[in-house]
Amino acid sequence: MFIGKMRELFGGSGKSAAREPVIQVDHAGEVESYDRESLNAVLQGFVQKQGAMMDIERLAVNVKKHNATAKKHKYSIHAALYTGDGVFRSEKVGWDVVTAASMSLDELKKQALKRKHKAADVKRSTRRLQK
DSSP states (O other): OOOETTTTSSSSSSSHHEEEEEEEEEGGSSSOHHHHHHHHHHHHHHHHEEEEEETTEEEEEEEEEEEEEEESOOOOOEEEEEEEETTEEEEEEEEEEEHHHHHHHHHHHHHHHHHHHHHHHHHOOOOHHHH
16 A cells, blocks of 8 residues: 655645655555554654654555454554654554554654764764864
8 A cells, every 4th residue: 555645744844845755555455444544644643743853755664464364463563764864664563553553653753863862962072072
């Protein structure tokens, strides 16, 4: 499943208008239809919120359904966030696809913020050394 470019979310700003983030979801057919809508809302909300703070180029999500023949299914989410600062990857497993996706996106956000703060600390310390 390919969601596409998020033009309506980033229409006004000059920085984001140059690069429109793309959300790509693989194997979304394995997800129930009512969960698919919630999953799309979670992914779009993440890109909209985080797009204001970082330069998101693409969000790729792979959904895998484990034990598909049983009544209860476990889902694994493999997510990759491509930004101007690099690539961040996360993998989470859960009984609910939306919860697993939220946990995976939270981990991606933490990784990206950690790199951003680390770069700011390095910049600050080099400035202090130059004085």
